[in-house]
Amino acid sequence: MTSRLRIRLTSIGLPALVFAIFLVVWQVATSALRIPQYILPSPADLVSAFDRVSKTFPYDLWVTSIEAASGFALGSVGGFLLALCFARYAMVEKSLMPYVIAMKTVPIVAIAPLLVIWLGAGLMPKIILSALICFFPVLISTVKGLKEVDPDQIDLFRSLAATDWQLFKWLRFPSCMVYLFPSLRISIVFAVIGAIVAEFASANAGLGFKIMLASFHVDTSAMFVYIIACALLSLILYGIVAFAERFAVPWSYSERTRGDL
Amino acid sequence: MPETALRFDDVHFAYENASISVEVIRSLSFDVSSHEIFGLVGPSGCGKTTILKLAADLVTGSTSGSIVIDGTSPAQARAERRIAILFQRPILLPWRNVLENVLLPSQIADDPPAPSKAKAMELLDLAGVADFSDRPIHELSGGMQQRVSLVRSLMSEPRLLYLDEPFISLDEVVKEDLLQLTQRVAQSLSLTVLHVSHSLEDSVLLCDRVAVLAPRPTTVSQLIDISLDRPRHYQQRIEPEFLEALSSVRNAVHANGRNALKGGLQ
Ligand SMILES: Nc1ncnc2c1ncn2[C@@H]1O[C@H](COP(=O)(O)OP(=O)(O)O)[C@@H](O)[C@H]1O
Numbered sequence: 174m175t176s177r178l179r180i181r182l183t184s185i186g187l188p189a190l191v192f193a194i195f196l197v198v199w200q201v202a203t204s205a206l207r208i209p210q211y212i213l214p215s216p217a218d219l220v221s222a223f224d225r226v227s228k229t230f231p232y233d234l235w236v237t238s239i240e241a242a243s244g245f246a247l248g249s250v251g252g253f254l255l256a257l258c259f260a261r262y263a264m265v266e267k268s269l270m271p272y273v274i275a276m277k278t279v280p281i282v283a284i285a286p287l288l289v290i291w292l293g294a295g296l297m298p299k300i301i302l303s304a305l306i307c308f309f310p311v312l313i314s315t316v317k318g319l320k321e322v323d324p325d326q327i328d329l330f331r332s333l334a335a336t337d338w339q340l341f342k343w344l345r346f347p348s349c350m351v352y353l354f355p356s357l358r359i360s361i362v363f364a365v366i367g368a369i370v371a372e373f374a375s376a377n378a379g380l381g382f383k384i385m386l387a388s389f390h391v392d393t394s395a396m397f398v399y400i401i402a403c404a405l406l407s408l409i410l411y412g413i414v415a416f417a418e419r420f421a422v423p424w425s426y427s428e429r430t431r432g433d434l
Numbered sequence: 435m436p437e438t439a440l441r442f443d444d445v446h447f448a449y450e451n452a453s454i455s456v457e458v459i460r461s462l463s464f465d466v467s468s469h470e471i472f473g474l475v476g477p478s479g480c481g482k483t484t485i486l487k488l489a490a491d492l493v494t495g496s497t498s499g500s501i502v503i504d505g506t507s508p509a510q511a512r513a514e515r516r517i518a519i520l521f522q523r524p525i526l527l528p529w530r531n532v533l534e535n536v537l538l539p540s541q542i543a544d545d546p547p548a549p550s551k552a553k554a555m556e557l558l559d560l561a562g563v564a565d566f567s568d569r570p571i572h573e574l575s576g577g578m579q580q581r582v583s584l585v586r587s588l589m590s591e592p593r594l595l596y597l598d599e600p601f602i603s604l605d606e607v608v609k610e611d612l613l614q615l616t617q618r619v620a621q622s623l624s625l626t627v628l629h630v631s632h633s634l635e636d637s638v639l640l641c642d643r644v645a646v647l648a649p650r651p652t653t654v655s656q657l658i659d660i661s662l663d664r665p666r667h668y669q670q671r672i673e674p675e676f677l678e679a680l681s682s683v684r685n686a687v688h689a690n691g692r693n694a695l696k697g698g699l700q
């Protein structure tokens with residue numbers, strides 16, 4: 174067995190073992206200590222709860238995924254475009270940047286109930302809330318990325334008498350990708366949070382909505398199922414963005430992994 | 435009397451940042467003849483990079499005196515792409531592979547792609563890196579990257595090549611190769627080369643004449659002819675003629691009253 178393979182096996186195998194032990198301890202503890210199901214359901218309770226909700230579960234998962242993904246797309250594209258506009262028109266940046274910085278510190282989820290009043294109980298308020306949360310980190314990191322270009326690289330372009338447009342498309346734009354992706358990875362997680370909080374405010378489907386519903390019925394097992402589903406959804410969406418990053422900015426990815434090892 | 439390719443005449447320069455002004459160059463004058471390899475040697479921080487950037491129209495600050503490049507201003511020389519610079523670090527774009535990096539100057543100049551590509555491959559071959567043309571940059575060693583940068587700098591067919599300590603961070607064997615390549619390229623393309631470095635040894639190996647710079651604010655303290663035969667080899671640096679030339683530069687440096695020079699001997 175090569176050492177590389179052994180490292181692989183232990184890096185997957187050990188955490189899996191820990192998880193298995195955790196499940197066993199959880200199961201044994203809940204039955205041995207007679208913890209009531211509405212306080213802490215056992216793993217077996219979760220399995221049966223999942224079985225109970227399995228009919229509607231795919232639809233709720235779908236709704237929340239769509240809300241988060243659309244909000245993410247809308248917010249990050251919007252943030253990116255406004256950043257380009259900032260980079261192009263210094264006056265626009267000068268006048269708006271203080272507000273952008275201020276908005277970054279505002280807990281945007283607080284406006285969820287307001288969005289429900291304005292936009293109703295459908296998908297719209299969830300998408301808008303997710304989009305708003307994604308918007309600011311993407312905007313700020315893109316602005317930063319477009320600015321913080323290696324001054325030597327700029328000198329290289331200037332020494333070749335490059336036009337502003339050439340400088341933008343062949344230098345500023347690609348070098349800002351390295352800043353953009355970390356903020357996209359954060360944003361996709363924020364987008365899921367936004368969708369769930371907006372569902373708390375008012376909804377008729379979705380994982381967040383089902384968590385609320387289960388809490389009204391003190392159906393703790395079902396709550397656990399939906400909470401775990403939210404966590405997994407967030408993890409998977411994050412994985413997709415991180416995977417895309419490997420293809421979009423392979424140079425940054427390879428630098429990072431080289432640094433880690 | 436050979437033609438003058440680059441002339442600094444009583445040049446003063448200071449960086450102007452917000453409220454403070456940093457005087458870097460005081461009354462700097464020198465001439466570089468066409469097809470000559472001219473060296474500036476001086477301690478780190480004395481203003482060598484600043485001199486190159488001034489001569490390439492890449493810095494702004496308070497300037498006086500005149501810089502003339504083949505009869506025109508540095509700004510015009512830059513606009514006409516008559517100057518190429520090889521920086522201390524290989525400034526390659528990590529999102530482009532080797533060939534795409536080399537093609538950057540042709541893209542910027544909007545040259546037709548097919549002949550540019552042929553020229554790039556020819557130069558990459560000359561530099562011994564043609565096999566790596568489709569590799570991403572991060573797979574190349576520092577020496578390879580510097581070769582690729584050298585190839586890129588030749589793509590715009592410059593008349594003048596500025597070298598900003600391009601061999602400093604390379605290990606001995608790689609440095610040897612690159613010194614050789616630079617000499618060969620300079621000769622076959624009849625380039626005028628301005629090389630700045632704090633390494634006495636590199637400067638003596640590469641240059642026809644060496645100007646020793648005083649510490650900041652810098653000026654030329656002495657001009658020394660290096661009349662060694664070409665092509666020069668790295669192994670030559672233990673031969674008597676080389677050591678003699680080196681010691682004359684060294685003495686000039688020490689005559690500055692400072693021993694601030696790094697590299698070279700001791
Ligand atoms: N943009 C700048 N603004 C102010 N001072 C600078 C700037 N760039 C360089 N300097 C200063 O000018 C001096 C010369 O720098 P440089 O030309 O890089 O020296 P060298 O290349 O010889 O090491 C240094 O003291 C440095 O701190």
Ligand SMILES: [Mg+2]
Nearest residue numbers: 482483484598
């Ligand atoms: Mg320097």
